[in-house]
Amino acid sequence: MGDINSCNIQKLENLLAESLNPVITTHMKPDGDAIGSCTALYHFLLSAYGKRSRIVLNDRYPGYLDFLASSVGKGDIIIYEEDKEKAASALSGSDLIFCLDFNAFHRTDNLEHLLEEAEAPKILVDHHLNPAREKFSLSFSETGISSASELLFHILMATSHIAGDASRLPASAVMALMTGMTTDTNNFANSVYPSTLEMASALLSAGADRDYILDRIYNQYRENRLRLMGHMMKDLLRITDDGVAYIVLDSRTQEEYDVEEGDTEGFVNMPLSIAGVRMSLLLKEASGHFRVSIRSKKGTSANRCAMLHFNGGGHENAAGGRLRIPEDIASPDKAAEYIERHTHLYLTENEKDI
C-alpha cells in the first residue's frame, strides 16, 4: 500500500485541518462500497475533526443502503438528479473534495464537469485500474485491495486520530466500512487479501455487527427479484462455445418484473459457477444503451474485454461499460449478436497471449 505513507497522511491531515466545507463524492449508480466508504468518511470527519461534510451523489442509492445513508445528518446527502443547483453549489463552494471508489471523473456522470471546474483540492481514494492521478492533489490508489472501503480503513488507521486503534472509529463508520468491503467482495468470495481479513478482524473487535449487516444486505429483497432470477437463469441465459455466458435483460422484461435499481445485483456472477464458463456478461437495457456488467474467472480479463468492446473498464475480473444504440448496435435486438461476435473476437485475438 505504497500511497499510505507518513508523507501522504501528513498531507491529508493538513488539508483536513484547513478545510471548512469538505465534500465527499463517488461514482454514479452508487453501490455498497460507494455508500459505505462515503458514509464512513462522513462520520470520521465529524467525530475526529468536528467537521460536517456533505456527500454529493449523481443519482440515488438503492433502498437497501438506507440503513447506512440514514445515519448521515439531514440534508447532508445531496443528489444531483434530484437537486442540480444544490449539488453544483456544494461542489463549487467546497474547499476539499474527496473522490471515493472511482478512477476518473466521467464515472460520476453529470458530476464530471462540476468536478473538472471545482477549484478545491481533490483527494482520490480508489481501487480501480488506471486512476487519473493528474487530476488530484493527493491520491490513494491501490488495486491489490478488496474495496474503497478497505483502502479508506487503512488510511484512517494511519491517521493520528485513530493511531491504529479501530475502536476509536465511530460505530457508524465501523458498520459502513464493514458493509462496503462485504458487498465488494461478494461476502468474502472474491478480491480477499490478507489485509482484507485484518480489516474484518479489527472491525469485528471494534464492535461491527456482521449479522445485522448481512441481514440488511442480503435478506431485504422483494419477491420479484427471486422470480426474475429464476426467469433469467432458466430462459434468458445463453452460453457460447467459447465459454461466455450472457444474459440480455430488455426493458419489457424489466417492466414485467418491476425491476428497480439493485434488483439484479449479483446475478452476473452466477453463471461463473458453471464449469467451462470463463466469462459472464449481463446487459440491462436503459435509454439509448445497454448497461454492461462483466465478470471473469482468473486468466480471463473482464477489464480488457470491457475496455476493448464495451466502452468501459473496471477491475481485472469485474468490470462494466455500455453498449450504445445506435453507435455500437443499430437496435436492441442486435445485442446478443454483438456479444457473441465481440467476445469471440476478444477471446481469440486478445487472450491467447496472456
Ligand code: 5GP
Ligand atoms: P458492475 O458490473 O458492478 O456495475 O461494475 C463492476 C466494476 O466495474 C465496478 O468496480 C465498477 O466500478 C466498474 N465499472 C462499471 N461500469 C464501468 C464503466 O463504464 N467504466 C469503467 N471504467 N468502470 C466501470
Ligand code: MN
Ligand atoms: Mn468499489
